[in-house]
Amino acid sequence: MKPGIAARIIVAIIFGGLVLSPLIIKRFAARQGETKTKLDSQTALARHGFYLQEVSRAAGVNFEHEAPTLDPRLGHIMPQVASMGASVSIVDFDHDRWPDIYVTSSKEGAKNALYRNMHDGTFKDVAEEMGIADVNRAGTGVSMGAVWGDYDNDGFEDLLLIKWGKPELFHNDAGHGFTRVTEQVGLPPWINANTALWFDYDGDGLLDLFIGGYYSEDVDLWHLASTKMMPDSFEYAKNGGRKYLFHNLGNGKFEEVSEKVGINSRRWALASTAGDLRGTGHPDLFIANDYGVSELYFNDGKRFHEVGEQTGVGFAPKSGMNASFGDILNQGRYAVYVSNISEEGVLIQGNNLWMPKEGSSGDKLQFENLARDFGVEIGGWSFGAQFGDLNNDGNLDLYLTNGYVSLDRNRSYWYDFSKIAGGHSTIINDAKNWPAMEGRSLSGYQTKHVWLNDGSGKFVDVAQAVGVTDTFDGRAVALADLWNRGVLDVIVANERGPLLIYKNTVTPENKWIEFELEGTKSNRSAIGAQVTLFWNGQKQAQEVSGGSGFAAQNQRRLHFGLGKSPQIEKAEIRWPSGKIQVVENPAANQIHAVKEPL
Amino acid sequence: MSQPSIAIGPKTAEPFQWKRFFSLDNRYIAPAFITCILIVGQISFGFLESYKKTGIAIAVSLVSELILARIFTGKWPNLASAYITGISVGILVRSPAIWPYVVCALISIMSKYVLRIKGRHIWNPSNFGISVLLFLAPETVAGLSIQWGNYLLPMLVIWVLGSVIIARLHRFNITGTYVACFSIFAFLRSYITGSPWQSEVAPLTGPMYQLFIFFMITDPKTTVRSKFWQCVVVAVVALVETILRLEHVVYAPFYALFLVGPAALLVEMWFDSRRTVPARVTA
Numbered sequence: 001m002k003p004g005i006a007a008r009i010i011v012a013i014i015f016g017g018l019v020l021s022p023l024i025i026k027r028f029a030a031r032q033g034e035t036k037t038k039l040d041s042q043t044a045l046a047r048h049g050f051y052l053q054e055v056s057r058a059a060g061v062n063f064e065h066e067a068p069t070l071d072p073r074l075g076h077i078m079p080q081v082a083s084m085g086a087s088v089s090i091v092d093f094d095h096d097r098w099p100d101i102y103v104t105s106s107k108e109g110a111k112n113a114l115y116r117n118m119h120d121g122t123f124k125d126v127a128e129e130m131g132i133a134d135v136n137r138a139g140t141g142v143s144m145g146a147v148w149g150d151y152d153n154d155g156f157e158d159l160l161l162i163k164w165g166k167p168e169l170f171h172n173d174a175g176h177g178f179t180r181v182t183e184q185v186g187l188p189p190w191i192n193a194n195t196a197l198w199f200d201y202d203g204d205g206l207l208d209l210f211i212g213g214y215y216s217e218d219v220d221l222w223h224l225a226s227t228k229m230m231p232d233s234f235e236y237a238k239n240g241g242r243k244y245l246f247h248n249l250g251n252g253k254f255e256e257v258s259e260k261v262g263i264n265s266r267r268w269a270l271a272s273t274a275g276d277l278r279g280t281g282h283p284d285l286f287i288a289n290d291y292g293v294s295e296l297y298f299n300d301g302k303r304f305h306e307v308g309e310q311t312g313v314g315f316a317p318k319s320g321m322n323a324s325f326g327d328i329l330n331q332g333r334y335a336v337y338v339s340n341i342s343e344e345g346v347l348i349q350g351n352n353l354w355m356p357k358e359g360s361s362g363d364k365l366q367f368e369n370l371a372r373d374f375g376v377e378i379g380g381w382s383f384g385a386q387f388g389d390l391n392n393d394g395n396l397d398l399y400l401t402n403g404y405v406s407l408d409r410n411r412s413y414w415y416d417f418s419k420i421a422g423g424h425s426t427i428i429n430d431a432k433n434w435p436a437m438e439g440r441s442l443s444g445y446q447t448k449h450v451w452l453n454d455g456s457g458k459f460v461d462v463a464q465a466v467g468v469t470d471t472f473d474g475r476a477v478a479l480a481d482l483w484n485r486g487v488l489d490v491i492v493a494n495e496r497g498p499l500l501i502y503k504n505t506v507t508p509e510n511k512w513i514e515f516e517l518e519g520t521k522s523n524r525s526a527i528g529a530q531v532t533l534f535w536n537g538q539k540q541a542q543e544v545s546g547g548s549g550f551a552a553q554n555q556r557r558l559h560f561g562l563g564k565s566p567q568i569e570k571a572e573i574r575w576p577s578g579k580i581q582v583v584e585n586p587a588a589n590q591i592h593a594v595k596e597p598l
Numbered sequence: 599m600s601q602p603s604i605a606i607g608p609k610t611a612e613p614f615q616w617k618r619f620f621s622l623d624n625r626y627i628a629p630a631f632i633t634c635i636l637i638v639g640q641i642s643f644g645f646l647e648s649y650k651k652t653g654i655a656i657a658v659s660l661v662s663e664l665i666l667a668r669i670f671t672g673k674w675p676n677l678a679s680a681y682i683t684g685i686s687v688g689i690l691v692r693s694p695a696i697w698p699y700v701v702c703a704l705i706s707i708m709s710k711y712v713l714r715i716k717g718r719h720i721w722n723p724s725n726f727g728i729s730v731l732l733f734l735a736p737e738t739v740a741g742l743s744i745q746w747g748n749y750l751l752p753m754l755v756i757w758v759l760g761s762v763i764i765a766r767l768h769r770f771n772i773t774g775t776y777v778a779c780f781s782i783f784a785f786l787r788s789y790i791t792g793s794p795w796q797s798e799v800a801p802l803t804g805p806m807y808q809l810f811i812f813f814m815i816t817d818p819k820t821t822v823r824s825k826f827w828q829c830v831v832v833a834v835v836a837l838v839e840t841i842l843r844l845e846h847v848v849y850a851p852f853y854a855l856f857l858v859g860p861a862a863l864l865v866e867m868w869f870d871s872r873r874t875v876p877a878r879v880t881a
Contacts, residue, residue, distance in 0.1 A: 004670070007669045007670070008670075008711075008712075011666065011669070011670075011708060011711060011712060012712050014708070015705070015708045015709070015712045018701055018704055018705050018708065019705060019734070020734075021697075021701055022698075022701070022730075022731060022734040022735035022738070022739075023734055025697065025735070025738075026735065026737060026738075315648070316648065344736045344737045345732075345736030345737075345740075345848065346736075346740060347692075347740050348692065348693055348694060348737070348738060348739060348740045349694070350694030369694075371694070372694055372695055377694055378737070412846075414846075414848070415843075415846035415847070415848055416793065416846075418848050419797055419798070419800055419801055420797045420800055422800060422801045422803075422804040422806065423796070423797065423799075423800025423801065423803050423804065424750070424753065424800070424803035424804070425750075426750075427796045427797070427799070427800045427803065428800070430796075432794065433794045433796040433797050433800070434794070434797065435791075435793040435794065435797050436792070436793075
């Protein structure tokens with residue numbers, strides 16, 4: 001055989017192998033990635049250490065989210081425009097040490113619900129009698145989310161309700177009812193907001209408030225002045241709503257200071273969270289934006305500095321719909337999880353797991369996206385996600401919900417969506433140019449993801465195996481130990497769907513510990529307080545959050561799984577005031593109530 | 599994509615050395631232009647998935663071209679074509695993984711050496727590589743489907759510059775015919791489907807199409823010779839694309855060129871063989 005022919009044959013074989021390589025990689029990845037079969041509860045318990053059981057009806061919760069009906073000129077694309085508003089936040093509003101649940105609906109005239117924990121495994125909706133149910137009245141906009149924080153340090157969590165419309169602040173009157181104080185505190189008349197959070201950015205012991213706009217605040221979605229209100233780009237839009245930072249003045253009033261402190265953006269914010277990423281004692285602010293890059297603001301206690309590009313998180317534009325922090329490698333540093341869109345054959349953005357780069361810290365902190373390496377990249381049209389130790393093995397797991405618009409199962413809107421998404425800003429910006437949906441689905445009926453962390457940087461999807469089999473259009477996820485059992489239950493708010501409560505059963509071999517913090521010099525909600533737990537030669541940091549995920553807030557109480565036979569050395573609490581408190585040898589399997597020392 | 603540079607004129611003596619230094623050989627116009635697109639896109643609104651992935655695609659293309667040309671021809675190749683292929687893969691492929699950039703660049707370059715008929719490769723290299731990947735790895739790979747940010751200016755610059763360059767290379771007939779046919783078919787699709795005409799025209803305003811119309815469909819190595827038939831072929835590409843679009847195929851232009859381009863070349867080869875056979879007989 002001539003050398004030339006031999007070379008041709010070898011190259012042809014390699015070529016054939018390369019052409020087929022995507023199929024081989026696909027098969028290999030499918031084998032590695034997930035457990036697809038639903039297991040019975042005992043098998044799931046033995047194999048994964050926990051299982052989840054949907055118990056909303058049994059718990060007396062029968063809540064169905066309803067979507068709004070916007071301006072008729074959006075009628076042809078209504079399902080995708082009116083596609084948010086299902087939110088869930090956990091609060092102990094009556095201070096009885098049992099978590100309660102607040103959920104929003106978004107239809108004009110629909111009622112929100114406040115489910116009081118009855119301590120017997122059931123909940124009772126008391127929103128009406130508490131005065132925070134009828135908040136979606138025509139002309140005032142509809143609910144998009146809610147976050148709780150004790151802004152006046154009276155010991156009871158107050159409610160901020162964000163809407164596509166008028167934001168509302170309700171003062172908690174000692175758990176007996178709520179008083180609307182919107183005008184007194186000075187909130188603006190209209191924000192088309194999808195994200196908000198409480199945090200004490202300047203460390204003065206008073207909770208401040210961040211609100212991120214989505215549509216521009218001059219757009220009334222029920223009475224459009226123009227149909228040119230859509231994003232002006234699928235990946236570089238800057239015509240969204242403005243951002244607000246309300247500084248708590250301590251006299252029942254807030255001052256809007258966003259521009260003054262360096263927050264000046266018109267990207268389309270969908271999610272935000274805050275946490276001390278650099279160990280400075282000041283909470284940094286992360287904003288996940290739709291139609292663009294994420295923003296990260298380093299906080300020096302007085303001013304914010306946008307460092308998205310510098311840190312690596314603000315380089316590649318995607319469709320950010322979630323922001324949550326978690327110390328997933330037990331190294332005392334937070335990773336950031338941002339959800340995006342992945343649709344086979346059309347758009348593969350992949351979710352981002354921003355891990356702090358080795359050797360980078362402080363103002364030089366940098367992140368790298370390790371979602372693919374860690375196995376948490378592809379999650380469909382992803383929305384809310386939260387980190388939490390679901391099986392109490394000592395590692396934070398990740399729950400992700402997804403699914404955008406579930407209508408006709410057999411007809412997809414994706415082709416038309418991709419067509420318009422590629423068009424110039426003058427085309428995409430005008431809603432009348434968007435093809436009609438005509439009852440078609442857009443990434444509908446998606447299966448959820450429950451990624452179990454093995455502690456070494458690998459996550460395995462066990463959603464189906466442990467009982468998470470719903471395919472609703474998921475939006476918000478919140479984690480809470482609903483019945484004070486030392487496990488994290490999962491509460492999911494679905495768009496045009498039911499509120500789901502996944503009750504968690506965890507193998508009793510795995511121990512746990514929880515910390516319920518109360519600030520004195522710091523804000524009383526202790527939002528921003530960080531607990532670093534040292535046990536069995538490892539440590540894990542968690543921070544009390546005033547809002548995280550997508551349109552969600554976890555319980556403020558911090559939950560740590562400990563695995564088998566834990567030897568707990570100490571819990572180090574760093575309060576927002578800067579005070580460090582050490583709790584030596586705290587006992588496992590207990591809820592520890594800790595008050596900030598004076 | 600390959601370099602659209604066939605019109606290299608007869609060499610004449612240059613009166614001044616400096617002029618020769620600053621005048622660009624036709625072979626390097628296309629690489630220079632696509633580099634401009636890359637730079638303008640990246641500077642104006644951060645266009646790339648990542649520098650690393652684009653760099654990998656370019657490097658793999660260049661290295662594989664060097665190796666394969668050495669093996670198959672025994673010579674060191676001009677790398678302009680491979681550079682265009684690499685940069686196109688780096689821009690057009692969107693994937694969070696790195697392997698698609700490596701595999702796509704390799705498949706694209708290797709296709710030139712493996713898929714040959716009568717000494718000619720029949721697929722545009724990057725069209726082949728991207729189409730294969732989009733078809734076989736849809737769960738990992740997507741195509742570029744975004745806009746030129748919010749700005750009209752970069753888009754206009756690319757259109758004007760691209761048209762001038764393509765005209766200098768005597769291939770504007772291909773680009774012009776395609777754009778005209780696409781526009782006509784866009785209105786036809788709008789009429790058939792009831793979608794707003796703006797949404798049907800929208801894809802043409804994005805960078806994916808600018809790369810497609812200036813680099814892919816004009817590739818001299820994989821287009822027929824006659825200017826008239828070049829126009830006919832590209833009209834058929836637009837027609838097949840429209841049929842695929844009516845079937846809601848997202849990457850219709852890539853697949854249309856993948857199907858029509860080689861078919862047109864095979865027809866041309868068949869006609870050539872019919873012309874040459876009698877000539878040999880009479881000789």
